Amino acid sequence: MTAPLHDTGAETAAVDVTAGAPAEAIEGRSPWRIAWIRLKRDKLALAGGVVVLLLILVAVFAPLIVSVLGHPPNEFHEEEIDPLFSVPKGSWGGINSDFLLGVEPRNGRDVFSRIVYGARVSLLVAFLAAVVAVVLGTLFGIVAGFFGGWVDTVVSRLMDLLLAFPQLLFIIALVSVVPDSLWGLTGSGVRMGVLIVVIGFFGWPYIGRIVRGQTLSLREREYVEAARSLGAGRGYILLRELLPNLVAPITVYTTLMIPTNVLTEAALSFLGTGVKPPTASWGDMLSRAVDHYEADPLFMIIPGLAIFVTVLAFNLFGDGVRDALDPKGSR
Amino acid sequence: MFAYIVRRLFAAIVMLLVVILVTFGIFFAIPKFTGTDPALMYVGKQADPEAIEGIRQKLGLGKPILGQFWDFVSGLFAGRDYSGGGTSAHCPAPCFGYSFKHDLPIWPELKDKLPVTLTLAGGACVLWVIGGVLTGVVSALKRGTLWDRTAMTVALAGVSLPIYFTALLSLAVFKYQLGWAESAGTAFGDDPVGWFRGMILPWVTLAFLYAAMYARLTRATMLEVLGEDYIRTARAKGLREPVVIGKHAMRSTMTPILTILGMDLGALVGGAILTETAFSIKGLGAAAVTAINERDLPMILGVTLITASAVVFANVVVDLLYAVIDPRVRLS
Numbered sequence: 001m002t003a004p005l006h007d008t009g010a011e012t013a014a015v016d017v018t019a020g021a022p023a024e025a026i027e028g029r030s031p032w033r034i035a036w037i038r039l040k041r042d043k044l045a046l047a048g049g050v051v052v053l054l055l056i057l058v059a060v061f062a063p064l065i066v067s068v069l070g071h072p073p074n075e076f077h078e079e080e081i082d083p084l085f086s087v088p089k090g091s092w093g094g095i096n097s098d099f100l101l102g103v104e105p106r107n108g109r110d111v112f113s114r115i116v117y118g119a120r121v122s123l124l125v126a127f128l129a130a131v132v133a134v135v136l137g138t139l140f141g142i143v144a145g146f147f148g149g150w151v152d153t154v155v156s157r158l159m160d161l162l163l164a165f166p167q168l169l170f171i172i173a174l175v176s177v178v179p180d181s182l183w184g185l186t187g188s189g190v191r192m193g194v195l196i197v198v199i200g201f202f203g204w205p206y207i208g209r210i211v212r213g214q215t216l217s218l219r220e221r222e223y224v225e226a227a228r229s230l231g232a233g234r235g236y237i238l239l240r241e242l243l244p245n246l247v248a249p250i251t252v253y254t255t256l257m258i259p260t261n262v263l264t265e266a267a268l269s270f271l272g273t274g275v276k277p278p279t280a281s282w283g284d285m286l287s288r289a290v291d292h293y294e295a296d297p298l299f300m301i302i303p304g305l306a307i308f309v310t311v312l313a314f315n316l317f318g319d320g321v322r323d324a325l326d327p328k329g330s331r
Numbered sequence: 332m333f334a335y336i337v338r339r340l341f342a343a344i345v346m347l348l349v350v351i352l353v354t355f356g357i358f359f360a361i362p363k364f365t366g367t368d369p370a371l372m373y374v375g376k377q378a379d380p381e382a383i384e385g386i387r388q389k390l391g392l393g394k395p396i397l398g399q400f401w402d403f404v405s406g407l408f409a410g411r412d413y414s415g416g417g418t419s420a421h422c423p424a425p426c427f428g429y430s431f432k433h434d435l436p437i438w439p440e441l442k443d444k445l446p447v448t449l450t451l452a453g454g455a456c457v458l459w460v461i462g463g464v465l466t467g468v469v470s471a472l473k474r475g476t477l478w479d480r481t482a483m484t485v486a487l488a489g490v491s492l493p494i495y496f497t498a499l500l501s502l503a504v505f506k507y508q509l510g511w512a513e514s515a516g517t518a519f520g521d522d523p524v525g526w527f528r529g530m531i532l533p534w535v536t537l538a539f540l541y542a543a544m545y546a547r548l549t550r551a552t553m554l555e556v557l558g559e560d561y562i563r564t565a566r567a568k569g570l571r572e573p574v575v576i577g578k579h580a581m582r583s584t585m586t587p588i589l590t591i592l593g594m595d596l597g598a599l600v601g602g603a604i605l606t607e608t609a610f611s612i613k614g615l616g617a618a619a620v621t622a623i624n625e626r627d628l629p630m631i632l633g634v635t636l637i638t639a640s641a642v643v644f645a646n647v648v649v650d651l652l653y654a655v656i657d658p659r660v661r662l663s
Contacts, residue, residue, distance in 0.1 A: 166638035169619055173631040176623045263493055270495050293503050304496035312491035
């Protein structure tokens, strides 16, 4: 049996499991094909995937969307604000045909535009932080699992240590001591860069532990032994034999890490240590809503829902991907 | 068993020292990395050169990192005197550092806030463990039914909701619309009913988030355990179902839950930062946020260390509980 991760029994025709290439001559299904077929059947996961795709499109085309449907995100519209109570004129947070999701209390900024631009910050930080975590986690995990001995001990202890850290607190502390200009970046760019690095740095042990565990069990498999006996070097075994079989668990944990990162970024912005104002961010909008939620509850509900929908969509999709890639799964 | 406890405690102490060293290392390394003066982190931007020089002498910032580390650790046990720049300050043991902003030692400040956070975390913990584990077990036993799907949908929504959003929503509904709850902050001794009415929303909100996570985890673990051979054996030898589930399956199911519980509870003790901010509860988390806004680095370091200690301590307790649940652990 050469299939290391995906031997589902029924699909033993898939011989070239590591490369994931579809065997064309025989009607065989690669593990990725099987996963895709399973995923297609999972309606909730697909719905999550569609929402994720839409969100990415919104983030990418934010300037275009806003120029058609909204007002510049940092433009003040004080004429929309009731001067007495400093909340939007009219009911429902000032929603009308001109301001699709109403306006911000006090300064009258267009909530729709800020939500659209907020998606950029949220997704960019979440994705790139996940990339940082995956690269570090895979690297350390595979090295620890493959070499074992003292290397494994050191890396494992390091991961335990990072997991024992009060992460949110530590991230806040780190972000707060970073100067305003760094690495040739200024303003919001610095904050975003720091957020990505720090969130990613505290995220890698989660991936690292999974990769290490998988590597530990994979390196004892016959096909690794076979490669070794054929004279394959360490580098070849690591990259060509082990890594392809780690792609499935890494994919799963990456999709499930992104929503956590979205929550962390929003939390940091909520606490005032995220991206710098006036850059639009959902967490920052929520923190501004704290003073107004009795008079203008909609201004609190809209960014809250934006975070909720984003995180839920990623979670649904991630759960679906996990079930689809799970070799034990029967669905 | 005794040797096991000693070994665990020893490992915990080593872990704590490493945590202090790493915390130190990172804050020691940042200024080098970004090219700023480390003393600036402790006094803020508008300080005059004299004050900065004073801080440098007081903290011994010129010393190598291990020297600074030693000063800090010995301060924890023996207290510490800060002098330099013409002024001096005494920080009695346990010295978790000294806030130069407020001219106060950190520990007494934190000690006042600890019970508040402990009450919040403890109350929520009871609710979420009962709620989450029960929901998870029932869902696993009734896999695929309407109950299971409903519970898991709610749980998935629960883990996707940011706590500060649920907090604001619950305040808007239960405090302002319905008037069932009050603002937190009433001391228990002054007015137990008011205290309870203030804490009920934070407890429930915090517990909901964790209950959702625990329900998902419990369900997944329970399903895995139910597929084990020994469960089949237990059923085959004629044990009644409540015994199979309650005694045989629960024991294995609880192990991973305890692991997570230890970490979560430890992290919460150090400050449910978001919950405390959203509900204006004056605990450790709120103190940390205030410290961050004031750029009061020693305070931030103090809270970080207390939290890390709580996590390490919670892990020790969990390890000991393991030994109770799983006899194999005692022998290893």
